[in-house]
Amino acid sequence: MPRPLLRPLLSGLLLAVLGCTPHGDCGCTPPPSGTAQGRLVDAQGQPVAGAEVCVVTMTGSDPVHQGLYVEAKGSSRADGTFDLPAVVGRHRILVRARVGGTVFLPRLGPEFELKAAGTLVAGPDLDLTAAVPATLTVAITPVHGAQQEDALLLEQRLQADGIEFTLPIASLKPAIVAGIESVVFASQPPGTYALSLWRSETTGTHANVGSAKATLTLAEGAALDLPLPVQ
Structure with a gap:
């Protein structure tokens, strides 16, 4: 069972996966919306096709540190253009894409x-920078017990307009294989990341019995092995 601190974030990630966003199919009434339009190009000004594009909403009250909530997703066309639904309010376009064997640096x-509602906002071209992907392998020690479980969250730190944004990348429960508890995050763009782990009992009151945190930098093309000790 997720810990209380994790519930809002995990719920948001689950809703995004299931499509229960303002534009999802969960049976809720969607708020008034319009369209955000733009175009993706590479460093040479050529269109980038097939890249995942997101409309994101800023969360949190700290004006310097903000979270990002993915409101809508889509892909760029052959000419690099995209159209995405967006509710009335303030948003940004986020691109964190891998196209074929090419990984691009995140772009906000x-x-x-x-x-x-019903209006269209046309933004400027967003230029993407290709990068050599990195791999992060996390080894958790000591491994969780038979009546325990771990919840691991990977986030990336992004900067734009003097503001630091936190973007959830993956939320999962690591398994133990051959006595080793580890997770591999392959093909990640270089940048600054944060890892957070919560260990809890799976019986009784599901008490929190341990945690671990780490901030790391993934260099371009690196293969980083990171031990994550649970306290």
Whole structure:
């Protein structure tokens, strides 16, 4: 069972996966929305096709440190253009994509505002920078017991307009294989990441019995092995 601190984040990630966003199919009534439009190009100005593009909403009250919530997803067309739904309010465009064997550095576009339902906001071209992907292998010690479970969260730290944004990348429960508890995050763009782990009992009150945190930098093309000790 997720710990209380994890529940809001895990719920948000689950809703995004299931499609229960403002534009999902969960049976809820979607709020008024419009369209965000743009185009992706590479360093040479050529269109980038097939890249995942997201409309994200900023969360949190700290003006310097913000979280990002994925509101809508789509892909760029052959000419690099995209159209995504967006509810009335302030948003950004996020691209964190791998196209074929090419990984691009995450790109956060400038903030824009959709002021009325049914309107279209056309943004500038977003230029993407290709990078050599990195691999992160996390080894958790000591391994969790037979009546315990671990919840591991990987986030990436992004910067734009003097603001640091936190983007959830993966949330999972590591398994023990051959006496080793480890997780491999392959093909990640270089950058600054944060790992957080919560260990809890699976019986009784599901008490929190341990945690671990680490901040790391993945260099371009690196293969980093990181021990994560649980306290």
